[in-house]
Amino acid sequence: MTSSTTAPAPTWEAPLAGAPLDATVEIPGSKSLTNRLLVLAALADGPGTLRGALRSRDADLMIRALRALGARVEEGDQPSTLHVTPGPVTGDTEVDTGLAGTVMRFLPPFAALADGPVRFDGDAEARVRPMLPVLAALRTLGITVHDPSAGSDPAALPSHLPFTVEGRGSVPGGAVDVDASESSQFVSGLLLAAARFERGLSLRHIGATLPSLPHIEMTVATLRDVGVVVDDSRDGMWDVSPGPIAARDVRVEPDLSNAAPFLASALAAGGTVRVPGWPTLTTQPGALVPELLERMGGTYTLADGVLSVTGTGQVHGIDVDLRAAGELAPTFAALAALADSPSRLRGIAHLRGHETDRLAALAREITRLGGRAEETRDGLVITPRPLHGDVVRTYADHRMATSAALLGLRVPGVLVENVGTTAKTLPDFTGMWLGMLGAAA
Ligand SMILES: O=C(O)C1=C[C@@H](OP(=O)(O)O)[C@@H](O)[C@H](O)C1
Numbered sequence: 001m002t003s004s005t006t007a008p009a010p011t012w013e014a015p016l017a018g019a020p021l022d023a024t025v026e027i028p029g030s031k032s033l034t035n036r037l038l039v040l041a042a043l044a045d046g047p048g049t050l051r052g053a054l055r056s057r058d059a060d061l062m063i064r065a066l067r068a069l070g071a072r073v074e075e076g077d078q079p080s081t082l083h084v085t086p087g088p089v090t091g092d093t094e095v096d097t098g099l100a101g102t103v104m105r106f107l108p109p110f111a112a113l114a115d116g117p118v119r120f121d122g123d124a125e126a127r128v129r130p131m132l133p134v135l136a137a138l139r140t141l142g143i144t145v146h147d148p149s150a151g152s153d154p155a156a157l158p159s160h161l162p163f164t165v166e167g168r169g170s171v172p173g174g175a176v177d178v179d180a181s182e183s184s185q186f187v188s189g190l191l192l193a194a195a196r197f198e199r200g201l202s203l204r205h206i207g208a209t210l211p212s213l214p215h216i217e218m219t220v221a222t223l224r225d226v227g228v229v230v231d232d233s234r235d236g237m238w239d240v241s242p243g244p245i246a247a248r249d250v251r252v253e254p255d256l257s258n259a260a261p262f263l264a265s266a267l268a269a270g271g272t273v274r275v276p277g278w279p280t281l282t283t284q285p286g287a288l289v290p291e292l293l294e295r296m297g298g299t300y301t302l303a304d305g306v307l308s309v310t311g312t313g314q315v316h317g318i319d320v321d322l323r324a325a326g327e328l329a330p331t332f333a334a335l336a337a338l339a340d341s342p343s344r345l346r347g348i349a350h351l352r353g354h355e356t357d358r359l360a361a362l363a364r365e366i367t368r369l370g371g372r373a374e375e376t377r378d379g380l381v382i383t384p385r386p387l388h389g390d391v392v393r394t395y396a397d398h399r400m401a402t403s404a405a406l407l408g409l410r411v412p413g414v415l416v417e418n419v420g421t422t423a424k425t426l427p428d429f430t431g432m433w434l435g436m437l438g439a440a441a
């Protein structure tokens with residue numbers, strides 16, 4: 001079919017906020033915690049349970065992959081309760097990673113424990129996401145990884161999907177250097193499986209910068225919670241001792257990064273948005289959201305586990321290093337485009353390897369709506385200008401869609417292309433968004 005006869009992609013008209021908000025929004029479980037806890041449950045020494053788990057495309061891809069690799073994962077009395085029974089890690093199977101970084105980076109080290117080849121592939125957009133450091137580390141640890149495409153050099157190490165991990169039933173383990181400057185997930189993936197390597201793992205980060213340190217701390221915390229001994233006392237180095245992984249019954253915290261666009265709405269539209277279940281202590285980078293919103297003109301309180309953010313509709317610009325919390329950048333870029341002064345988002349060069357090149361995508365789409373947004377070496381400079389409606393492209397990126405919805409609260413005629421991409425981490429995003437606005441009536 002030629003492009004002239006192709007129907008335009010359906011769009012979703014982002015609703016304007018007609019009045020100040022007064023809403024309480026229940027946020028489903030954290031993607032990052034759900035997918036770590038699923039991996040650890042599948043490697044554990046007995047059956048375990050996750051409660052309040054996220055059910056979304058990324059979580060369901062992880063569940064399907066773990067089943068393919070030999071674990072039993074069953075729903076309990078509700079979809080967010082998952083009972084996991086580990087089994088021997090089985091090979092001669094396939095893993096569909098979709099566009100999930102957690103699946104494509106966490107499971108190759110797991111698959112190295114399998115008793116045969118595990119073939120990995122994913123969405124077209126996933127085939128450009130960086131993979132080399134984790135695959136190179138596996139090779140150093142004694143595992144064969146190759147590109148399954150016909151005619152490819154069997155000795156060459158693939159740098160992207162698709163690839164095959166030749167599981168041999170065990171991984172010797174040992175010392176490995178990893179350049180994790182493009183993604184913290186290279187470190188997390190190796191650490192998660194490391195207690196099952198014969199000699200454990202001694203991992204040293206050798207890159208110039210390290211993004212998303214809270215996500216690595218989350219990995220270390222979840223490992224310690226299941227009895228794994230991790231020494232992280234030296235900067236940029238992690239030692240995981242070999243040993244059993246304890247089965248647990250665990251509750252998953254709400255996804256604080258997914259809460260961000262809802263809470264930011266209180267600033268964009270004015271009014272108050274509340275999120276219950278906000279943890280007082282967490283490794284989620286979304287913990288930074290309240291103070292960032294305060295710097296942009298909001299106020300917040302945390303009482304009885306309910307985070308309340310209040311705004312006036314006036315938003316101030318911000319100069320912020322988001323290296324620790326890059327997944328918040330789309331929300332804060334959108335808010336910055338609605339501000340009364342310029343903003344600079346720094347420390348996020350690695351966003352070029354996210355679901356899409358987020359720096360390019362955000363600059364392009366904010367500009368399309370009449371704003372001014374320029375890419376820098378490691379971030380964005382956003383200078384607010386009056387915005388107008390148009391189709392906002394989302395590039396298969398859930399956070400491009402949620403940030404467009406945030407702009408749409410203030411800008412009439414924002415049409416979000418492929419809003420269904422939000423199913424990656426929030427299948428009912430549009431229902432939740434309309435619910436938040438309906439509560440204002
Ligand atoms: O380990 C995790 O759960 C994640 C780590 C981060 O990845 P990067 O370090 O690649 O940014 C984050 O952006 C992603 O959404 C989830």
Ligand SMILES: C=C(OP(=O)(O)O)C(=O)O
Nearest residue numbers: 099100101102327354355
């Ligand atoms: C970067 C993200 O996802 P992934 O886990 O696919 O890397 C994200 O959710 O913002």
